Amino acid sequence: MIMKLSKLPLLTLLLLIACSESVTDSGNAELPRELTKTEKAIVQADRSFSIKMFKELAVGSDEENVFISPLSISMALGMTLNGANGQTFDEMQSTLELHGLSLPEINEGYSSLKELLTDLDPKVQMEIGNSIWSSQGFQIEEDFSSNLTNYFDAESSELDFNDPESVNIINNWVQKKTHGKINEIIESIPSGMIMYLINAVYFKGDWVYEFDPEKTTERNFYKEDGQVKKVDMMTQKLPAKFYSDESIQMIDLPYGNGLFTMSLIKPTSDSTPIDSLIETDLSLENLEKWYGENEKDTVDIFLPKLELSYEKSLNQPLENMGMPIAFTNQADFSNINRNGGLTISEVKHKTYLKLDEEGTEAAAVTSVGIGTTSVGPSNPVFNFNRSYVMILREKESGTILFIGKVGNPEN
Template sequence: MFKMQLFLIIILFYLFASCNTSTSPLDSAKKSQLPRTLSSSEQILVNTSQNFGLKLFQSVNELDSSDNIFISPLSVSMALGMTLNGANGQTYEDMKNTLELNGLSEQQINEAYKSLIDLLLNLDEKVIFEIANSIWPKKGYPVLPSFMEVNQTYFYSEAKPLDFARSDAVDIINNWISEKTHGKIENMLDYIPEDAVMYLINAIYFKGTWTYQFDADLTNTENFYTTPQNFNPCQMMKISGNWLYYQDDKIQITDLPYGDSLYSMTVFLPSADQTIDDFVASLNADTWDNYFQDLAYKKGTIMMPKLKLDYKKLLNDMLINMGMGIAFGGSADFSRINGYGNLFISRVIHQSFVQVDEEGTEAAAATIVELRETSGTGPTGFFLRMDRPYIFVIRERTNNTILFIGKISKPQWTE
């Protein structure tokens, strides 16, 4: 029995561009260009962040047997990036390597985060994209000013000292997350352990309308095949036009833009003779880049299920498997937070939401890093019908930067 999964990935950066005035999917394609040239450190960060996003995708897919999976590597990276500024020694090196930031100095990492956050915001008036970061030290706990200052400078983090003994402390943190995600991420933190001393939190919100919207009158109940023999009903949308498209004997890929075409969703539909999990396991940076380079405009019809999914997961095991196990144990060194250490990451909690319908896509995600003290009708052209498991990506089209990547094996929709 195939597990049903959606694995939506947002990784670090989206770089967007201007476009022409095409108003129909049958018209000439919109052409993107960067609003400015990337620095060398920004370009390295964009490239390495794709590696982190794909590896995190594969790690979660391998370890989580849940029907639905939905994560944001961008959110995870932001939260861990702030935490990295408090790490020292081998803990710092292992976290840096896990985040695929090997080619950058600490200064370059922080500067690249800051400049790319600046670049991401307010680039497309037709797309809402928001990032928020915060650090919540236990009230009275000694924190080095340098740690708070570096994260305020480069991550725009809010300093939110809080009495963790307050009866409403959990609600205060959850309300901040809910506000920053427009109410899409609710009740994320379940409790505060007695020895917890700090929470580092990232929240992300995305809402984009399709450049070419689906006609709701064409949406019908159709079968979605979880295996060649088994199927479930879904609400299947339909649209025809001129799309970026690629096909070989193993995959069909197409690209659906949002707003002014500065963001897009790219869908990967593996052939029926391979499983979705085998396809996910086969992904790497080279094949990923090749897929996007091979996209070309073709006329065709797309059928895609409506989706509305929530996901929540403790990411400890995935991150440990990716190489930062030292950060979760008694050997962790976060002495650049308080000056003396005795801290470790006890939980990395991740929660996400996505809705895909005829109008567009709404997605939100948040990541909490918890630190505790050690105790010590007949279409023409191609025809792509997504009625079996498939992959999709929301991406920036100029540099193929991943915003979201999803795996769908059993689409769901609720009114």
């Protein structure tokens, strides 16, 4: 088959998220202001996209651990959306659950949400940075460039992509913005590539109620394949919000002043596979029910220390979720460059998570590349000694930063 038009390698968009530790104190903080209608729509879209993407990756996967940042993915694709047109735009907008919102509303929503999240908790360090790296001489449409600068506060630089040092410059920016949690996102720049967009988010927060390292002991973790692993199990007695019914058990562990929390969810029955919980029970409606009907009491918790990494190409999942045309030679990204001939070559997602007695460290990178078309006790007990789901969120707005399943804390 003869291709009349070979789409040019244009852009790889990278979004990074990192979380680490901070100071602690309990509290019942609230958002400093009411969310605007557009912000609420963006948050709702993020939550819907989070659950949809997580189910696409987790259910039926052979991977024991799945850990993603839906906010990272959606913001990366949200930036890319500014370059899309026609059916390409419509499919991406629908996949991101941004139904009924105009591009200015989408951009304004991301901008104000970014500002809100980074200024939300003085006891939690949260930073969001964006950048545009373009090949010398490549002409970017003014509206595309100005939208990313004005709404995403993106830094802009031109580099000689034929010079190997350009890789180091980009990776150094990544390392700086993630405080060393992610050191490399680009190994080399393919021939013909002319742009990288990068978004980095850094979160640093300790538990409100830290675990005592002296109480961490080696205990069994029961994998779903029948293996029993010895893991370092943290434990403590603490006041916590929790929900429990015949299907699931959920507990919230707060950071900082309490606005950012980690929700840990497991099947009530030890015989229920974690994928069954994810596929059947995990939904926005159920999350709202669980959070709305939770109670607070002193509980005993057993939680494994863990450190894991995860990497996934998101091309096929995103196609399955409703945006196939963006990966074909029919894609229309003429709002990046009016000559067109551009397509997404790869959406790559890479994450890191560390959870210990002090708090949580996590990092995520999303790369969207546009290139050629060829590419018992008296207290309630929450014992997470089997596979479980985790959700790191800002509880007042409901923004989901990270979501994952853990089937092997040692991996």
